[in-house]
Amino acid sequence: IMLHSTLALSLLLIAVTSNLAMAIKKEKRAPQTLSRGWGDEITWVQTYEEGLYQAKKSNKPLMVIHHLEDCQYCQALKKAFAENEEIQEMAQNNFIMLNLMHETTDKNLSPDGQYVPRIMFVDPSLTVRADITGRYSNRLYTYEPQDMTFLIENMKKALRLIQTEL
Numbered sequence: 001i002m003l004h005s006t007l008a009l010s011l012l013l014i015a016v017t018s019n020l021a022m023a024i025k026k027e028k029r030a031p032q033t034l035s036r037g038w039g040d041e042i043t044w045v046q047t048y049e050e051g052l053y054q055a056k057k058s059n060k061p062l063m064v065i066h067h068l069e070d071c072q073y074c075q076a077l078k079k080a081f082a083e084n085e086e087i088q089e090m091a092q093n094n095f096i097m098l099n100l101m102h103e104t105t106d107k108n109l110s111p112d113g114q115y116v117p118r119i120m121f122v123d124p125s126l127t128v129r130a131d132i133t134g135r136y137s138n139r140l141y142t143y144e145p146q147d148m149t150f151l152i153e154n155m156k157k158a159l160r161l162i163q164t165e166l
Helices: 002-035 048-058 072-083 085-094 145-165
Strands: 062-066 096-100 118-122
Touching: 048 062, 048 096, 048 118, 072 085, 072 145, 085 145, 118 145
Parallel strands: 062 096
Antiparallel strands: 062 118
């Protein structure tokens, strides 16, 4: 009888421990579902509305990345973005960050169409910055993996604009 209860107890302990381990693992992985590979150290907001609210509250610009899972240009951009330390650090410290796989109802976020990848900035006064564009005239807000230096400049520009305008 003693053996039987010891066995039952250890089985129970194993079950509890593995559940706990799974819960801990789940908790640690939470931000990654929102990061979708764009940077796991970055705190991502879940929705555009939440992004606007946080931008206004924190006086930081909101950076919105539109992308799709099965778009090879998005995948390439995501890799360059995630591997760039300066971008990751600025995104973590100076911006409210959102990556979206669907369009928002805010037409200001698609001034020249609903293509992906597309990166736009919204300042804390909730103005979409149509003046912060990428290098391509046919898709104003698109960036390619080799454009990370240019994106860094645009991130700095977004930060400068809020200092001069507010």
